[in-house]
Amino acid sequence: MKRVFSMLILACVGLIALAGCGNEPTKEEAKTEAAPEAAPAGGSIVLGVAGAHSGDLASYGLPSVNAAKLVAKMYNDKGGVLGRQVVIQAEDEQCKPELATNVATKLVSDKVTIVMGHICSGATKAAMPIYRDAKLICMSPSATNPPLTQSGDYPNFFRTIASDDAQAKMGVDYAIQTLGAKKIAVLHDKGDYGKGYAEFAKSFIEQGGQAQVVLFEGVTPGAVDYSAVVNKVRQSGADAVIFGGYHPEASKIVSQMRKKQMKTPFLSDDGVKDDTFIKVAGADAEGVYASGPRDISSNPIYQQAIEQHKAAFGSEPGAFFPEAYSASLALLNAIEKAGSTEYDAVIKALRSEYVETPVGKISFDEKGDAIGVGFSMYQVQDGKFVELK
Numbered sequence: 499m500k501r502v503f504s505m506l507i508l509a510c511v512g513l514i515a516l517a518g519c520g521n522e523p524t525k526e527e528a529k530t531e532a533a534p535e536a537a538p539a540g541g542s543i544v545l546g547v548a549g550a551h552s553g554d555l556a557s558y559g560l561p562s563v564n565a566a567k568l569v570a571k572m573y574n575d576k577g578g579v580l581g582r583q584v585v586i587q588a589e590d591e592q593c594k595p596e597l598a599t600n601v602a603t604k605l606v607s608d609k610v611t612i613v614m615g616h617i618c619s620g621a622t623k624a625a626m627p628i629y630r631d632a633k634l635i636c637m638s639p640s641a642t643n644p645p646l647t648q649s650g651d652y653p654n655f656f657r658t659i660a661s662d663d664a665q666a667k668m669g670v671d672y673a674i675q676t677l678g679a680k681k682i683a684v685l686h687d688k689g690d691y692g693k694g695y696a697e698f699a700k701s702f703i704e705q706g707g708q709a710q711v712v713l714f715e716g717v718t719p720g721a722v723d724y725s726a727v728v729n730k731v732r733q734s735g736a737d738a739v740i741f742g743g744y745h746p747e748a749s750k751i752v753s754q755m756r757k758k759q760m761k762t763p764f765l766s767d768d769g770v771k772d773d774t775f776i777k778v779a780g781a782d783a784e785g786v787y788a789s790g791p792r793d794i795s796s797n798p799i800y801q802q803a804i805e806q807h808k809a810a811f812g813s814e815p816g817a818f819f820p821e822a823y824s825a826s827l828a829l830l831n832a833i834e835k836a837g838s839t840e841y842d843a844v845i846k847a848l849r850s851e852y853v854e855t856p857v858g859k860i861s862f863d864e865k866g867d868a869i870g871v872g873f874s875m876y877q878v879q880d881g882k883f884v885e886l887k
Contacts, residue, residue: 543584543833545570545826546605548598548615548625551590554746557774559617561815562639562822563588566614568806569826579830580837593617595624602628610634611839614825617818618744619643619662619691626652633841635848637829639821642768643694647865654841656848656866658821658828658857662691662742662767665789665873666698669740669765672787672875674709677763679738683713683731685751687743695742695767712736719747728754731762741766745775749783756782763787771876771883772817783878791857792874793885794820800856824855828862 547566549559563586570584578584587610591597598621605613606628613629613636616622622641629636630652637656638646644661646652673679682703686696693716700711712734717727728751731739739755739762741748748770755762764786771790776783794800803823807815829844831853836843852861860870876883 541582543579543582543612543830543839544587544608544610545584545829546608546610546613546615547586547588548591548601548605548613549617549621550593551588553592553594555593555618555744557772558640558817559590559593559615561817561819562614562617562825564807564811564815565639565803565819565822566826568803568810569823569830572806573830579834580839584830591616591621591625593621595620598622598625599628601625605629606632606634612829612833612844613637614639614822614829616641618689619646619694620689622646622655623690626655630654635829635841635844637825639825640768640818641691643690644698645694647867650865652866653845656825656828656862656868658824658855658860658868658871659768659791659818660871660873661867662695663698665767666695666742667702668789668873668875669767669787670699670702670706673738673740673763673765674703674706677738679763680709681712681734681736681738682709683715683734683736683739683762684711685713685727685731685739685741685743686716687719687747688716689719689743691769692741692743692767695769696740699740699742717743717747717751719743721747722750724751724754727751728758728760731755732758732760736762738763738765741770743767744769745772745778748786749775749779752779752786753782768873773882776878776881776883784881786878787875787886788877788883789873789875790883791818791821792872794857797856797858799854803856820856824857824860827855828853828860 547563550556551559566586573584589601591601602625617640619641635654639658642662644663684696684700686692703711752764766788768790771788832844832847835851836847848862852859858870860868875886
């Protein structure tokens with residue numbers, strides 16, 4: 499009897515699942531959401547969106563999903579791309595390399611048309627060999643690790659953001675030339691992104707000869723107590739700290755420095771330039787410097803994209819939204835200009851056709867870097883990041 503009862507329960511659960519749990523999708527969701535197990539061949543254009551959609555770094559990844567939805571809807575309202583509707587297949591990897599390979603394998607297996615993502619450099623680096631071998635084109639709005647393009651290993655990879663060597667050079671120049679630093683402690687989170695940025699910073703300091711690296715140290719992501727490395731910074735006599743990594747670690751290090759009455763300037767990268775850093779660090783965030791994509795708010799297409807987000811989702815878009823919106827536009831524009839989803843034709847279009855986007859009028863060089871994008875330095879002032887001119 500117990501077995502029969504269990505079977506009835508399972509049957510009911512199955513019926514409920516088939517009925518979509520009783521929640522009918524909205525018309526907008528029906529146009530932009532997609533969860534096909536296998537992409538329809540010759541039917542829809544399936545835009546895979548890979549990144550951190552949950553976990554500590556979701557504030558970086560969720561804006562890219564919203565950006566892709568808005569761009570897909572815009573194309574679909576005009577009849578689609580090459581007469582085919584655009585659907586989104588979002589896959590969450592929490593910026594974890596081990597999950598990123600699973601996501602890449604699933605997107606390849608599902609035969610998506612093209613991929614926007616991943617978000618973090620480490621996850622992107624883990625996933626790229628899978629996409630390359632499958633000849634699947636990917637474009638990241640935020641993966642800044644230089645070798646992703648400069649190594650030449652991934653001819654199928656593009657990005658709508660400048661690389662870490664550019665922002666590391668900016669951070670070093672700002673610390674030395676503007677803040678007058680002579681002794682700099684360089685910290686990182688041991689990841690591909692954070693350590694890569696830190697190594698470039700160290701190299702630029704040493705090559706410049708105007709300051710010295712007094713400490714180069716990695717920290718363990720997710721740790722609760724960073725007092726040991728903070729004590730090392732104090733003992734090093736550093737008059738500036740440059741950190742490569744993300745906001746969870748940066749917020750803890752800064753807070754512990756300030757609790758020890760250390761007013762040493764703290765500079766970091768676009769992994770820290772996020773409102774979540776300010777929310778977590780609170781008052782300790784004041785005065786922190788971080789580089790990020792330059793202010794493009796005067797661009798009418800940027801303004802239009804922001805308004806679209808507010809109208810559709812009722813909120814400000816968040817980090818890397820303009821870059822993700824631009825990447826989605828660039829990918830679909832390339833398919834349209836190529837007149838095909840064929841790999842070589844789309845690659846050629848990405849490298850030869852310019853497209854107007856929220857981050858400006860861009861195309862891509864032979865390595866996959868966007869032509870026409872760059873970084874600015876920001877500082878937390880009165881609880882928000884302000885671009886420094």
